[in-house]
Amino acid sequence: MPSPRRRPRVLYVAFYFPPTRASGVHRAVATANCLAARGWDVTVATPPREFFERQLRSSDPSMESAVREDVTVERVPLASHLPWERDVRRLGRVHRLAPVLAGDVHDGLRRLTVDEPYALWVPPLLARAARLHLRRRFDLVIATGNPFASFVAAWALGRALRIPYVLDYRDAWTLELFSERPAFPADHPVWQWERRVLAGAAEAVFxxxxxxxxxxxxYPFAADRMTVVPNGWEPELLAVEQHLSGPRPEPEPSAAAAAERPLRFGYVGTLTDQLPLEQFFDGWRRAREHPELAGARLDLHGHLGFFPHHAERLAARMPLGSHGVEYRGPVAKADVAATYAGFDALVFLAGGARYVTSGKIFEYMATGRPVVSAHRPGIAAAEVLSGYPLWYGGDGLDPAALSGALVKAARAARAADPGLGEAARAHAARYTREAALAPFEQRMRRMVDA
Structure with a gap:
């Protein structure tokens, strides 16, 4: 009788992984969970919890509950905390005795590779991965960036261990997304590093x-190995039942907002400096003068920036406490579904240009509610929204146009047309994490089998 087939084993290099709340962490968790659910032995390499809690001060402990129990998490310390450590007593002896020399060495090593402070995570990561591989071999390495030191680590491990590696560009390394210009001078070493890691990658995902x-x-030499895996939404997060086979029952459509009560608009997501806050709130103030939005309120849920020092600057750019605008703070994972359920319509704020797709837009569509866009026309998120029947705006940042989009969304919220709601949820169903990641997992399995 043949012996049971060994589960394929993958090392997933994900610097930003729970408990951090950094941008992209949901994609990392979804990827690890999907692979584990489909029979992979998954080991995630990420920094210690203390680094996110104390050095970066960007932590949400509740995020760890989203990671499957059968995903192994290896916490690999950084070789140096010099760029982040504010307490000199916690630095090593060399740093304390010769801080200038230590800083010069750190900066030199960083500039020679990926020009990131995270470059000194790579040596301890390689050592830990090699030990794990000797105990029980990995079949595949997947690295997600940023930071792109993870890509250098994947390249080094692929060469040393003679196994394939895959790069997940959940961000751009050498392209500045918001200005659409190269992020580094033409003679910077990072260009050679990107060429090097792409040349050896079995696949590069965008x-x-x-x-x-x-x-x-x-990089035309790697063009045929470049694929797209979009972001998506988790049915369990929004309390939507998901069936992997057969028809999936849709949630009940939202009830029409009573004509006599003010409408409730909502924003859920991290508020950042790149968002067009001034233009949107100008349009919001104008829209509230329309009878449809009389007394309407806008509740903002999420963190003010990725780090604590961003909060004051961002709050100053918004009319908090006036014009019906209130900041409600972050939303706990357990409260996400109830938060969305309390809105009549959603506001989608996005910075950047054609290369930007916000992960939150998938959740917004899954609610089946009207969505008002405030961003430049032609961004990548617009391609996702283009088939959503309750989408308003998206054609620019003129305050008058934004005001008109808000009024149209208000009318749709009052009407709550069941047919439109059903069509909206059908469009969103194409973008579940399962739908996005299943083809990727199948390609990875074929790669390992080969």
């Missing part, structure tokens, strides 16, 4: 088609 096309044009 979150949208515009990003893939940009990289294909720049």
């Amino acid at each position: 979150v949208n088609e515009p990003l893939r096309r940009w990289h294909q044009a720049r």
